[in-house]
Amino acid sequence: MKYTLKKLATLIVSLLITSVLTFTAFQIIPGDSALNALGMDATKEQLERYREEMGLNKSLPVRYINWLKGALKGDFGYSTQYQMQMKVSTLIKNRLTVTFWLAVMSFLLIVVISIPLGIFAAGKKNGIPDSFITLITQIFMSVPPFFLGMLITLIFGIILKWFTPGSYINPGENFGQFLRFMIFPAIAVAVPKIAMTVKFLRSSLLREMELDYVRTAKSKGMTKARILIRHILKNALIPVITFLAMMLADILAGAILVEQVFNLPGLGRLLVSSISNRDYAVVQAIILYIVSVVIIINFIVDLIYQWIDPRVKRD
Amino acid sequence: MLKMKPAKVLLLIFVFTLALYGCSGKKEDTNKSKTPANENSSFTEPTEATESEPTYGGSITVGITQDLDGLDPHKALSAGTKEVLFNIFEGLVKFDPDGNLVPAVAESYQISEDGMVYTFTLRENVKFHDGRLVTADDVVYSIKRSAGMLEPQDPTVIVESALSVISDVIATGERTVEIRLKQAETELLPYLTCSIVPKDYEGLNTKPIGTGPFKFVSYTPLQSIVMEKNEEYYLKGVPYLDRVTFKISSNTDAAFMELQAGNIDILPYITDSQASSLPKGYHLESGPMNLIQGLFINNKVAPFDNKLVRQALCYAIDRQAVIDMVAGGRGNVIGTNMYPGFKKYYDESLVNVYPYNPEKAKELLNEAGYPNGFKFTIIVPSNYQYHVDTAQVIVEQLKQVGITAQIQLIEWSSWKSDVYQGRNYETTLVGLAAELAPRKALSRFCSDANNNFMNYINPEFDALYKQGELETEEEKKIQLYKKMQAMLTNDAVAVFIQDPHQMTAVNDKLGGYTYYPIYVQDMARVYYKK
DSSP states (O other): OHHHHHHHHHHHHHHHHHHHHHHHHHHHSOOOHHHHHHOTTOOHHHHHHHHHHHTTTSOHHHHHHHHHHHHHTTOOOBOTTTTTOSBHHHHHHHHHHHHHHHHHHHHHHHHHHHHHHHHHHHHTTTSHHHHHHHHHHHHHHTSOHHHHHHHHIIIIIIISOSSOTTOOOOTTTOHHHHHHHHHHHHHHHHHHHHHHHHHHHHHHHHHHHTSHHHHHHHHTTOOHHHIIIIIIHHHHHHHHHHHHHHHHHHHHTOOHHHHHHHTOOSHHHHHHHHHHTTOHHHHHHHHHHHHHHHHHHHHHHHHHHHHHOTHHHHO | OOOOOHHHHHHHHHHHHHHHHHSOOOOOGGGOOOOOOOOOSSOOOOOOOOSSOEEOOOEEEEEESSOOSOSOTTTOOSHHHHHHHTTTOOOSEEEOTTSOEEESSEEEEEEOTTSOEEEEEEOTTOBOTTSOBOOHHHHHHHHHHHTTOSSSOOTTSOOOGGGGGEEEEEEOSSSEEEEEESSOOSSOGGGGGSOOOOTTOSGGGTSOOOSSSEEEEEEETTTEEEEEEOTTOSSTTOOOOSEEEEEEOSSHHHHHHHHHTTOOSEEOSOOHHHHTTOOTTEEEEEEEOOEEEEEEEOTTSTTTTSHHHHHHHHHHOOHHHHHHHHHTTOEEEOOSSSOTTSTTTOOGGGGGSSOOOHHHHHHHHHHHTOTTOOEEEEEEETTOHHHHHHHHHHHHHHHTTTOEEEEEEEOHHHIIIIIIITOOOSEEEEEEEOOSSTHHHHHTTSTTOTTOTTOOOOHHHHHHHHHHHHOOOHHHHHHHHHHHHHHHHHTTOEEEEEEEEEEEEEETTEEOOOOOSSSOOOOTTOEEEO
16 A cells, blocks of 8 residues: 555656646747747737737746646646647547557557567577577567558558558447558557567576576476476566566557558647647647656556565565 | 666657657648739629539548648638638638639629728628528628627637728628728728628537538548538539548648548649659649749848848859759749739749859859858758758759858748747748738838848838838739839849649549639539549
């Protein structure tokens, strides 16, 4: 309990610090949101009136506190890139559905494919299958997901016509079609990460194999497979879980480039357009979301550690 | 707490940088709407396109690469939004493809002799999309709203400054509206294209209601806006299509991919390389963009405060070569700051004032005291690849006369605040989009103009401009405008390069796609061929 509370306090403090940082960061980035909202030829009086109305001419701390008051109630204000006609919370909520499903699908792919593959590779250390897997992972690790996305679009979309590029369908309209389309961006996101996870898991397993308890187990006459699954895997998995968790956080934070390539209306696309439009309210909210995701996932990972390896708790 | 691996951090930073760098593709903004105004007091009905036989019905998808910045026509700012909303909303008058003003909600108008009062008679039986008749009160409300005359004023309404000359708008009958002015104004009519909306209607943001040929159906941010045929449109025979979907893509490449997959029927603003790799079943249409692309110079900073240096730049740049290299020859050389779409006002002869002549440029530089050339910076907004390419060609050309130019890329938002508003630059390469009235092309050169970002100061020009503002006689006005244009060219206030062409990929089954001298995507004329 004490442990959980401590983690919770860290969460809140981290959120506060990031919100202050992003708020200040936008003061340093050049560009004027009033000018963006009213157009290049707006007169000084119009700009002034707009700033007054939107509270942009108040001092930084005052604006921050005003924003914080709203944010605590779940009100992040209105988006300036949509001429103050759209609530930030609604915008983000709708985008999240896409990002959420993309994350779930690609994460499933990563776990389901990389863990068996990693164990297999470690089991056949330095054999032909292992060298082959290592070679393939090296290649896929270095391919950026957006490029993979383009290749997938070209091969499966335009040449083989397995899906129509850009024909994203709302999950509300037809969920099956939605998943069918999302599988392709999910593959683009997952493949480089699968490669990384395989490599990581393999080396983690091999490291464990050198340790004394493995020799003990071997001398007791256990089979190689049994040692691998029952003893080594448990220990080797801990760093891999950390790694997987960071991947999940990364995907949940929006696969920015892949969303661009597949034309998905996800969080990443919203973030990019909000930054270039100096839409402070939206960027602020998205960054808070990303930070929360990273912190909360860390928190969950810590809990999982305890479950897998109760020694962690005692520290 | 978990630690991020340094490699992971680097990867994230890399991905993020790339994202910020590569994905800001916005065509908009410089391309505010624009148009040749035309002061015909008698209206003509729009002429029908008569290429091949049109059929009724069907639906199409049009690709756009920028999300709408709102559905309320008085709040939308970007040209990309206005060109879509053109199908839903109309003003008292609207533009036709030749740049003439034709009747829309109004049937006719009269201007009083002293030019102080405009009286409009509304068309009978024009209905909003919800079935309600348009009344004079709606018109009064709409014009006052666009002019910022409503109390309390909504600060998010983009006030059209040209309407500030209006002192009052009065409904004098059920179908007549009188617009009274503070001073005589002959270039007001183009601005009365501002959208007529239902009075005190609160839902413009979410469910826009207008009088145009298409009715709003739905809008999903970052995805699409859908509209359907307005069966009760007052013009008989249009529109042809039942349904039009504007699909929002993240960038031109993604949109073009969808076109290759057959998802998009019409894709405007494609690039030169896309134009040369159109898939089967599509053809290319092109027309002038009405954009003044130029190397704009800060006339206040050394060495550009010296007219000879500016003229040397003009001689040193081969504009036709620029067009050939950047746009495959698709563009027209221009010589002054006037949109060629305003045919009456545009002085074409000024193109020949500065022919490409590097020798002459060197001479002028010598005379100005820079026999060995000099160094300067060209600021270019990074999201406009076209301008970046142009700048690169110019840098090479300037090397021939010993001038070293370097390109500095800057984010569009920063360009607006630092270069355009802050005037903190030496030279910048962008395009200035045409405005609704020709005078707007010249007003920015007045010494005290808010948007005189080139810092051009010439009392003679100011005097001419004043004269032109008050001149009511058309012929004299044209003469004055041409004089001003010549003055700008002779003073070499900037290197005016070209009016680029815009290219659109159109499905071969479709006909009737029409270019306007303003930024619109008019779907009312598009049809499936028989």
